[in-house]
Amino acid sequence: MPWLAELALHLIRALHLVVLTVAPTWLSPEPLPPRALALWGSLSAAALAAALGLSAWFAARLETRLARNGAALLWVAIATALAATLYYSGPRAPLAQGVFVVAVPLWAALATLAAAAAEHWLGSSFKHRRMGAAILMIGLGSVQVLGASSLLGSRESMWWAALRRDGAHLRAVDELTTPLLAQRKLDELEGVAARCLKMHPLAPEPAGSAAPATCACLALRAEARLHARNAGAALRDAEAALERCPEQKGARAVLAEALAVAGRTERAEAEALAALEQGGEPSRLLYALALAHQRAGRLAEARAEAERAIEAGAGRRAQLLAGALAILAGDLDGAQARLTPLAQQDPSDAEVLYNLALIADKRGDYNGARQGYLAALKADPRNAEARYNLALLTFRAGIVEESRHHARKFLETFPDDPRGSQLARTTGTPLGAASNGGSPPARSGARRPAQEPAASSGAR
Structure with a gap:
C-alpha cells in the first residue's frame, strides 16, 4: 500500500x-x-x-x-x-x-x-x-x-459486534472461526455461521441492499457444511454466496472445494483456476485444485498441486491430503514424513492417527496398525474407516472375537453404511447382532472403501 x-x-x-x-x-x-x-x-x-x-x-x-x-x-x-x-x-x-x-x-x-x-x-x-x-x-x-x-x-x-454492524466483515468472520478450525470444533463452526445469518437474514435478491452483507455468512456456512461432509448443502450455500457477491474471492474458493468434494471435478478445476487468475488465495485454491484432481483419479497431478499448496502456506488439510496421496502412490516413507509432524503438533488428530495406522497396516506391522486404529477411535469414536479396518485387521490375524466385536460396533454406529453387510459376512458376524436403537446416524457423504487414507475433512 x-x-x-x-x-x-x-x-x-x-x-x-x-x-x-x-x-x-x-x-x-x-x-x-x-x-x-x-x-x-x-x-x-x-x-x-x-x-x-x-x-x-x-x-x-x-x-x-x-x-x-x-x-x-x-x-x-x-x-x-x-x-x-x-x-x-x-x-x-x-x-x-x-x-x-x-x-x-x-x-x-x-x-x-x-x-x-x-x-x-x-x-x-x-x-x-x-x-x-x-x-x-x-x-x-x-x-x-x-x-x-x-x-x-x-x-x-x-x-x-463488528460482524453485527457489518455482515461483510470478512476479518471478523476469520477471527471468530480460525480458532474453531484450528481446534477442529466443527459443530461450533456451523453455530457461528447460523448466528451470523441470524444477524443478517437473507434478503430476496431484488431487495438488494442486504444481500452483500450475507455473503460472508453464507460462505462460512458453506465451509462449515463442507467440513461436516455435507457436500450438497455446502455447494448450494457456496453458489448462493458467489451469485450474490461475485467479487468475493473467498466464496469462490469454498465453491471450488465444494465442487471437488461433490465430484464435479471439471467445474471445480475451472473455478479454482479462474480464482487463481483473479488473485485469489493460492494456498486455498491450490488445495481445491489438488482435491479436484484426486477425485478425478489424476493422482500424480493431485500430488503435485498438494505440494504447491503446502509451499504456498496451506495448513493441515493440504498436508493430510499430500500424505494420503503418497499412501495411494505406495510412497509410504513419503507419507510418513508428511504425517508425523502433524501427529506431533496434535497427538489427538484422528485422521492423522488413522493414516499412520494405515501405513503400519500396509507394512504388515500388526501391533502398530492395531494401536494406531484404536488411538484414532479414541480421538474420534465416529471414525468409520478406523473401525472398519480394525475389524479386518484383527480378522486377518485370526483374532476372531475381537474382529467380530469391532464389526458389531461398526454395524451399531454406522447402520446406513453399505460396507456393513460385507463386513458382517467377512467376519462371520450375524447382522441381527447389532442393535440400532439409539445409535447416531452415519455422517453424510460417501464412505471411503477399506484401506483408503483419510484425505480431506477437518480444519485447515
Missing part, C-alpha cells in the same frame, strides 16, 4: 478510535477501510486538525490556566489515539481495545475544558461551577466506557 494510502487509513482509524472513546457503542469496534480512502482520509485529517485548532483557540480566548491545561490534554489524547491506532492494527486488532488507553487523557481533557468553560461563562453566582462541570463530564465518561465494558471486555465480543 502506498504511504499516502497508509497515512489516510491511519488517520481514519485514529478518528474512529476518538469517537469510540466518546461513545463506544456508536461505531464498529474494528472499522473496514472505506472505498474512497483519499476522501475519508482528508476528512479525518480535517476533523482531527479542527479539534486541535479549536482547543488552541479556546485556550487563547479564555486566557486561563485551566483552559490551557484542557487544550494540552486534548492534544495528548489525540496523540495517544494516533499511537494506539498504530499498535491496535493488523494481528493486534480490533481497534476498540485502544478505548481504555485513550479514555484517560480524552475524558480528562473534556472535563478540564468543561470546567474552564463553566468558570468563564457561568459567572460567580454558581458556586463550585468548575468542580461540578468536571464531575459531570467525568461521570458521563465513566458511564460511556464502563457501560460498554461487556463489549470491550474480550476480543471475541468485539469481533461479534
Whole structure:
C-alpha cells in the first residue's frame, strides 16, 4: 500500500478510535477501510486538525490556566489515539481495545475544558461551577466506557459486534472461526455461521441492499457444511454466496472445494483456476485444485498441486491430503514424513492417527496398525474407516472375537453404511447382532472403501 494510502487509513482509524472513546457503542469496534480512502482520509485529517485548532483557540480566548491545561490534554489524547491506532492494527486488532488507553487523557481533557468553560461563562453566582462541570463530564465518561465494558471486555465480543454492524466483515468472520478450525470444533463452526445469518437474514435478491452483507455468512456456512461432509448443502450455500457477491474471492474458493468434494471435478478445476487468475488465495485454491484432481483419479497431478499448496502456506488439510496421496502412490516413507509432524503438533488428530495406522497396516506391522486404529477411535469414536479396518485387521490375524466385536460396533454406529453387510459376512458376524436403537446416524457423504487414507475433512 502506498504511504499516502497508509497515512489516510491511519488517520481514519485514529478518528474512529476518538469517537469510540466518546461513545463506544456508536461505531464498529474494528472499522473496514472505506472505498474512497483519499476522501475519508482528508476528512479525518480535517476533523482531527479542527479539534486541535479549536482547543488552541479556546485556550487563547479564555486566557486561563485551566483552559490551557484542557487544550494540552486534548492534544495528548489525540496523540495517544494516533499511537494506539498504530499498535491496535493488523494481528493486534480490533481497534476498540485502544478505548481504555485513550479514555484517560480524552475524558480528562473534556472535563478540564468543561470546567474552564463553566468558570468563564457561568459567572460567580454558581458556586463550585468548575468542580461540578468536571464531575459531570467525568461521570458521563465513566458511564460511556464502563457501560460498554461487556463489549470491550474480550476480543471475541468485539469481533461479534463488528460482524453485527457489518455482515461483510470478512476479518471478523476469520477471527471468530480460525480458532474453531484450528481446534477442529466443527459443530461450533456451523453455530457461528447460523448466528451470523441470524444477524443478517437473507434478503430476496431484488431487495438488494442486504444481500452483500450475507455473503460472508453464507460462505462460512458453506465451509462449515463442507467440513461436516455435507457436500450438497455446502455447494448450494457456496453458489448462493458467489451469485450474490461475485467479487468475493473467498466464496469462490469454498465453491471450488465444494465442487471437488461433490465430484464435479471439471467445474471445480475451472473455478479454482479462474480464482487463481483473479488473485485469489493460492494456498486455498491450490488445495481445491489438488482435491479436484484426486477425485478425478489424476493422482500424480493431485500430488503435485498438494505440494504447491503446502509451499504456498496451506495448513493441515493440504498436508493430510499430500500424505494420503503418497499412501495411494505406495510412497509410504513419503507419507510418513508428511504425517508425523502433524501427529506431533496434535497427538489427538484422528485422521492423522488413522493414516499412520494405515501405513503400519500396509507394512504388515500388526501391533502398530492395531494401536494406531484404536488411538484414532479414541480421538474420534465416529471414525468409520478406523473401525472398519480394525475389524479386518484383527480378522486377518485370526483374532476372531475381537474382529467380530469391532464389526458389531461398526454395524451399531454406522447402520446406513453399505460396507456393513460385507463386513458382517467377512467376519462371520450375524447382522441381527447389532442393535440400532439409539445409535447416531452415519455422517453424510460417501464412505471411503477399506484401506483408503483419510484425505480431506477437518480444519485447515
